[in-house]
């Protein structure tokens with residue numbers, strides 16, 4: 001546990017104790033007033049010789065008197081007294097040896113305001129504290145935090161061989177070469193899958209669909225994307241944007257982008273506006289430039305919900 005967590009824990013328990021004390025004071029105050037007598041002023045004066053002690057609260061709007069009888073022992077009382085009788089009342093009580101306390105209660109007293117508002121302030125603070133603690137727990141367990149964006153990057157390359165179907169972005173393109181791969185060799189779908197899984201912290205495509213498993217041989221790569229989307233939903237992630245570049249010398253990909261975007265968007269359950277595709281050649285350089293391979297780079301952005 002770091003120093004920040006320790007401070008939060010200490011603050012939490014101080015808040016709990018303070019809240020408990022405040023509630024106890026409120027309950028006990030209510031309890032006392034509920035159990036005590038509420039005599040009229042004349043009844044009170046008729047028993048003035050039985051009074052043990054009084055406390056007079058002077059507020060702008062009323063003068064409240066509370067106290068305790070000698071008999072019956074520990075019996076308390078509470079009443080409101082007219083302002084004009086207070087000086088005479090206090091001297092009578094003091095002459096009879098009654099312990100008299102006088103307290104001024106000002107409506108603008110910040111201590112009073114603070115004490116009255118303390119339970120509410122503590123409750124709000126406690127809720128905020130619990131929220132922060134819960135968010136921290138989610139972060140540690142990999143659950144998404146509301147609104148926090150996450151980015152993932154994906155890359156894939158496949159060799160091209162004569163006579164194989166060329167599938168990019170879920171669309172088969174007319175071409176005399178196609179990728180060599182365990183599945184359909186769709187570099188765009190594979191890189192996209194890696195970008196999504198990476199952004200969500202869920203490993204990579206090989207983790208979920210190992211190329212040693214015959215189950216995935218020749219499979220349509222849209223299945224990988226659909227599975228990735230399911231995993232994202234379980235972790236409450238939303239796909240905000242996908243930006244991809246496919247690198248191949250031939251054929252030209254641009255004319256096929258609308259269909260690719262539709263296929264990818266359908267597999268991911270998002271609108272096509274969230275899928276952005278670009279095409280590049282490798283200027284005749286290296287394996288891609290010689291038409292021996294095709295590659296794709298993808299960046300995906302997620303948010304939580």
Ligand code: MG
Nearest residue numbers: 156157187190
């Ligand atoms: Mg691949």
